[in-house]
Amino acid sequence: xxxFCLIALLIPLHPAFxxxxxxxxQPPAAAPTQAAxxxxxxxxxxxxxxxxxxxxxxxxxxxxxxxxxxxxxxxMFEARFEKFLSxxxxxDASDREYQIIIExxxxxxxxxxxxxxxxxxxxxxxxxxxxFDVDANLCDAIANQVYSSxxxxxxxxxxxxxxxxxxxxxxxxEWNAKVTAQGNSLDPGRAGGxxxxxxxxxxxxSNLKRDMxxxxxxxxxxxxxxxxxxxxxxxxxxxxxVKIEFQALLVQLFLQRRFQHVVIGTxxxxxxxxxxxxxxxxxxxxxxxxxxxxxxxxTLGTIDSMANEVMRDxxxxxxxxxxxxxxxxxxxxxxRLAETFLxxxxxxxxRTLDRDNKRQALAFAQAANKLISAIEVKDYALAETxxxxxxxxxxxxxxxKPMAAIETAKTVSAMHIAKARNAAxxxxxxxxxxxxxxxxxxxxxxxxxAEVSSQIFSQADVQGRALLDFDQLLGQKNYRQIFDDRMxxxxxxxxxxxxxxxxxxxxxxxxxxxxxxxxxxAIEKRGDYAGAWESAELAFQENPDDxxxxxxxxxxxxxxxxxxxxxxxxxxxETKNQPGSSxxxxxxxxxxxxxxxxxxxxxxxxxxxxxxxxT
Amino acid sequence: MARKSSRPLAGLWLVLAIVLVAAxxxxxxxxFSGDSNPxxxxxxxxxxxxxxxANSLRGNVYRxxxxxxxxxxxxxxxxxxxxxxxSEGREILPVLVTTEFNQINIQKGQKFIFLLEVDENGILxxxxxxxx
Numbered sequence: 001x002x003x004f005c006l007i008a009l010l011i012p013l014h015p016a017f018x019x020x021x022x023x024x025x026q027p028p029a030a031a032p033t034q035a036a037x038x039x040x041x042x043x044x045x046x047x048x049x050x051x052x053x054x055x056x057x058x059x060x061x062x063x064x065x066x067x068x069x070x071x072x073x074x075x076m077f078e079a080r081f082e083k084f085l086s087x088x089x090x091x092d093a094s095d096r097e098y099q100i101i102i103e104x105x106x107x108x109x110x111x112x113x114x115x116x117x118x119x120x121x122x123x124x125x126x127x128x129x130x131x132f133d134v135d136a137n138l139c140d141a142i143a144n145q146v147y148s149s150x151x152x153x154x155x156x157x158x159x160x161x162x163x164x165x166x167x168x169x170x171x172x173x174e175w176n177a178k179v180t181a182q183g184n185s186l187d188p189g190r191a192g193g194x195x196x197x198x199x200x201x202x203x204x205x206s207n208l209k210r211d212m213x214x215x216x217x218x219x220x221x222x223x224x225x226x227x228x229x230x231x232x233x234x235x236x237x238x239x240x241x242v243k244i245e246f247q248a249l250l251v252q253l254f255l256q257r258r259f260q261h262v263v264i265g266t267x268x269x270x271x272x273x274x275x276x277x278x279x280x281x282x283x284x285x286x287x288x289x290x291x292x293x294x295x296x297x298x299t300l301g302t303i304d305s306m307a308n309e310v311m312r313d314x315x316x317x318x319x320x321x322x323x324x325x326x327x328x329x330x331x332x333x334x335x336r337l338a339e340t341f342l343x344x345x346x347x348x349x350x351r352t353l354d355r356d357n358k359r360q361a362l363a364f365a366q367a368a369n370k371l372i373s374a375i376e377v378k379d380y381a382l383a384e385t386x387x388x389x390x391x392x393x394x395x396x397x398x399x400x401k402p403m404a405a406i407e408t409a410k411t412v413s414a415m416h417i418a419k420a421r422n423a424a425x426x427x428x429x430x431x432x433x434x435x436x437x438x439x440x441x442x443x444x445x446x447x448x449x450a451e452v453s454s455q456i457f458s459q460a461d462v463q464g465r466a467l468l469d470f471d472q473l474l475g476q477k478n479y480r481q482i483f484d485d486r487m488x489x490x491x492x493x494x495x496x497x498x499x500x501x502x503x504x505x506x507x508x509x510x511x512x513x514x515x516x517x518x519x520x521x522a523i524e525k526r527g528d529y530a531g532a533w534e535s536a537e538l539a540f541q542e543n544p545d546d547x548x549x550x551x552x553x554x555x556x557x558x559x560x561x562x563x564x565x566x567x568x569x570x571x572x573x574e575t576k577n578q579p580g581s582s583x584x585x586x587x588x589x590x591x592x593x594x595x596x597x598x599x600x601x602x603x604x605x606x607x608x609x610x611x612x613x614x615t
Numbered sequence: 616m617a618r619k620s621s622r623p624l625a626g627l628w629l630v631l632a633i634v635l636v637a638a639x640x641x642x643x644x645x646x647f648s649g650d651s652n653p654x655x656x657x658x659x660x661x662x663x664x665x666x667x668x669a670n671s672l673r674g675n676v677y678r679x680x681x682x683x684x685x686x687x688x689x690x691x692x693x694x695x696x697x698x699x700x701x702s703e704g705r706e707i708l709p710v711l712v713t714t715e716f717n718q719i720n721i722q723k724g725q726k727f728i729f730l731l732e733v734d735e736n737g738i739l740x741x742x743x744x745x746x747x
Binding site for chain 2: 171569576579580581583584587588591603607608610611612613614615
């Protein structure tokens, strides 16, 4: 798993490391004609944003730059993965030809077959491979780096030749200096020795002459030595620089998951730099990527072996995907394909997967993503539907976790709704709002929540309307309507003491009216229309606005017309201060209906008026 | 000649005799008819008019022939207020029998002829009464 860990954390997390061959939606990865120099010195920590990404294979979480992603739940990865699943397989003639060229290059540069001729042949194939879109000019980058290395090697040869000339010159100068120094011993002054003074002067002159002759030789010799040292240093630096550039390119290709190019590059590298020095000379962070994940020293061999391992693993991943797909174990198949795609997006095994198989995985991935989204937005009804669908389509889908989350949310939401219902019934508005809010937070799209809210708000609306109607009817003195809808108004005014008292008075009056009506109707049934009318009239005088009573009274008026007329006339004349006529009419009314209270009271009243001191 | 003058005289006597007989008959009828209404010269009260507007009849004197229906009230100073059925009992009128007739017993069912005056309040006050 270690190569997985390393590679998984490398690629999809930065656009610069991602390439979509054959597409133009992202700029192609850097195809440097000159590879970028590797970071120098371990003090620089800017590689990958100053933090090395780490993948925990257990939780499938990638940690990078202080953030965490699940590789199966990352928007960028999801987008790329779904695009890959929707894309047709890359199995046309162009792709096949490209793969043939790549494999040919790798074959010609294989360690046991490489020769100068095969190296030249492989080098000539690099531009051909680079002509394909899928290559993204990476073979050109390798070719450029190889060519630069060759130039560097030729420059080294020239430096060696130059140094050889300088060495000859140095030897010649040393010889000259030696000869010059020896030539002084043949001087005649030194050989005679007859005159000391003259000899001394001659000696001095000879020494001066020798020094003058030696000086340019020594100067030139120093210059030659300096040039020799400079050339040696230049030779070493040039080779090291080329190596570093080449290694940086290989690391970059590795990070881009171009593992075939990595293998090609390492084989060219080894053929060019056959000195056995394969140590990676890149920044500490890049070194750590390999050393900490593989546990091996960071060398070119490490990169090469890891690239080969990845290619093998991708092949196995694709095979596993096909097998799981046959078994309808879509969840595992999709996960294996996602893992394989993550590391081997550009390898032929992944690119040539047929579209129909990928579509099955796509359907599952989309449903799974939809499920995650549904649970994230707490749409548990939709989530439950998706879980059911997934369980039906994928034999290995584990529905226990999502179903547990869904059922828990539903249960808790239902409890809050039940409490809200109780609060609504008891009129506890504060608890009602709290419970509704809690239920909404847990399951915002709960159908029961909408239903209960509708009921509660409808109830509130009905209550408000009932109160409004009550006020209007009260203003119109339409007590009959209030009495008829008394149940509605009793419920509506339960929380309004003032209206409740008004309603009580209305209902009390109406009870009296109703009793009078019943009594009148009972009397009417006996044929005593005048008595029925008088009973209705008594109630009418107290409740003149009651339509029902008024109607009954009108009906009875026609049935007891003589009595009513006598009484009306009596009352009318009484108001006109005609006690004689009025009394006569009252007497007539009493004759019509002897038990009449109206007549009796009228007679008493007028009698008292006529005879104030009557007994 | 004598025969000519006796025929007109006979006819005259005959006519005179018929007139006398008729007058005697009428007198007998008058005398024996039982009409003892002492206020027959006084107009009878028009009950309808009274019921409609008694005030319009104030100051007038009428007579009514009716039956005592009920005694409504009694005042030692003003007299008795009784209900009298008239027009064969179809109408009932209140009549104030003033104190000057206190000596007359008035009971339900008795028939009287009342001489009445409509006073300033439209009340029928007895000026006189007699049993009929």
